[in-house]
Amino acid sequence: MLTNKQDVVKPHLISIVGAGPGDPELLTVRALRRLEQADVILYDALHGTDILDLATPHARKIYAGKHYQDGQHQTERQDRIHEQLKQFAHEGKRVVRLKAGDPFIFGRGAEELAFCFREDLTVEVVPGITAGLAAASCFHIPVTLRNANSMAMFYTGHKRNGGFENMDEVAAVLRANAPVMVYMGLKNLILLGKELMQRKVPTDTPLQIVSRVGHPDQQLFTTQLDAVEAFLSKTDPPMPAVIILGTKAQQIKAETFV
Amino acid sequence: MLTNKQDVVKPHLISIVGAGPGDPELLTVRALRRLEQADVILYDALHGTDILDLATPHARKIYAGKHYQDGQHQTERQDRIHEQLKQFAHEGKRVVRLKAGDPFIFGRGAEELAFCFREDLTVEVVPGITAGLAAASCFHIPVTLRNANSMAMFYTGHKRNGGFENMDEVAAVLRANAPVMVYMGLKNLILLGKELMQRKVPTDTPLQIVSRVGHPDQQLFTTQLDAVEAFLSKTDPPMPAVIILGTKAQQIKAETFV
Structure with missing residues (x-):
């Protein structure tokens, strides 16, 4: 049974994870595991809190999303996310960057991935069910x-x-x-x-x-x-x-x- | 934790399930649950056996796929799948129709769903990560x-x-x-x-x-x-x-x- 299988701790420090549309059951098994193992979760808007409840209680959960017309400067917001990814990774934390849907469909997953490469951070992308x-x-x-x-x-x-x-x-x-x-x-x-x-x-x-x-x-x-x-x-x-x-x-x- | 949550048995008899690209970790949590609860699994080609190993040992696993240029008559093959879906559902079995990727991307998921509606069978579709x-x-x-x-x-x-x-x-x-x-x-x-x-x-x-x-x-x-x-x-x-x-x-x- 998959759920009982010994979980191999992968060397990835940063996981850019597609959360799917919001239903915890529409997470992939890999996304669920990453959430369960995360030290830090940087999450976007659009999620119910149900998905965050899947993380261990000790995980630090940081809201990084935007709301419709919230007036935030989007470039600054994105830069802040990048800096946080880098900071937590350098601290040796297991970081999950949780994005609605699939990371490569109309989000900024590609930009965050590129940032990780530029900074030589170990990173993976976990696909999600797109809306x-x-x-x-x-x-x-x-x-x-x-x-x-x-x-x-x-x-x-x-x-x-x-x-x-x-x-x-x-x-x-x-x-x-x-x-x-x-x-x-x-x-x-x-x-x-x-x-x-x-x-x-x-x-x-x-x-x-x-x-x-x-x-x-x-x-x-x-x-x-x-x-x-x-x-x-x-x-x-x-x-x-x-x-x-x-x-x-x-x-x-x-x-x-x- | 999601994996410990009491699982609610849904009234669906037939689940048309996207298995994703082949890695068991890229199944959705819902797909995994349906496999774990299935009495009968009608599965396509392209899957590793790993995914089928997630089902309970008592589940009947029936190969319904095709191989490249296997010479099978595709309409007959599809009709046989439909008849099997109907037969097992009428026997009260929990049936999983396991399809590679997402059921609605270039498979015959739509046809199988339409058959279920015509036959008044209770059915759901579980999306999968498409290739x-x-x-x-x-x-x-x-x-x-x-x-x-x-x-x-x-x-x-x-x-x-x-x-x-x-x-x-x-x-x-x-x-x-x-x-x-x-x-x-x-x-x-x-x-x-x-x-x-x-x-x-x-x-x-x-x-x-x-x-x-x-x-x-x-x-x-x-x-x-x-x-x-x-x-x-x-x-x-x-x-x-x-x-x-x-x-x-x-x-x-x-x-x-x-």
Whole structure:
């Protein structure tokens, strides 16, 4: 049994760990072990406290995340995280940098990893269940479907330099009937929808908002591209939310396909 | 501690479970619990036996997978899996349908789920770490990178109707400097590369083949788009393999970015 197996203490001092969407059961076994062995945990927002409860009581838990529009200077915040990683590693502590979802999907996992390499710190990355795929599984929304689509995309709906990036490519994927999982897109969703429709994405493209996936209060909202504005005028989906655009199959029902 | 928590027996009879890439530590905690509680496990190829060893000895383990070019009729094979799911569920067994990676990324998880709905069987889907993201984490290949890319794609390089699908969209994503994780593409990789270069994907686009990710003999091979043919004439990357195309950052080195 895995849970009884003698645990080998690895030489890694810093583990950049994907925590998955929030449900402790959606941690990987490796992530759980790293939490159980950690001396210090630098954790982000978006997690329930349940996951932190898995650590040993002696572990020091430091909040390193941000809240929506908290006014923090993001570069300074990130620099502080880097300095903490370095400080604790130099003290010989086993450090877990706990990040929501998967460390390499729209977080700053890559930057933190690069910092560790520059500082010659021993580091590993532990993948996590990313929100888009968690949402798909929990709400029965297949992102790939044989004979229906050969691709699926992750996209961040966070605007940069005042606008969305890669709208043409996203629109092309949707026009080809493949799904796009949109991260951090709820705030700009009405505008995103308009930009897509301007690029001839069908107005009846299914749009599914999954709020707080992996938390006990997770919730699915379903609408379509040209109904987003009306939908959001009446409904305020709780954060965090991931949006799944364009799945033909939507939620699987018996009659959906054979 | 999660591992000591009283486990609540859920009413699900059938669990479609993502096993991740092969390393038992990359199972989710929920997947591990389902395996430990299963009466019957229908498992695919690509797994080491380590994962099956996590089940209780009394669990019946039935191989339901295929091997590369094994000559099996795939529709018949899938129908047999469906019938087995139904039969064991009707017998009141706790059934785990164990699939490599994530059930909704290029498997037939969606079809099996739809079958369960049609037959009115109680079913859940447990997400798993998909091979592309496991490869990224294990070999330090970030698929998203702040200020570098806003999207990332999964693609199956399995040809249908004699050719590749969605080549234009895949090429557009790569030309925009975003990565594409290619599943089941090793066999057709030379042709895939040619089709992409015909669509003006830069010939020096990085190409990384990750063989057997999550297994003890996992291995990374690095080349670039216009060197694939020469590379494969000398090297035979072990299966299964996932290909990561087009990451600017490749493996993170200290000097890669600041």
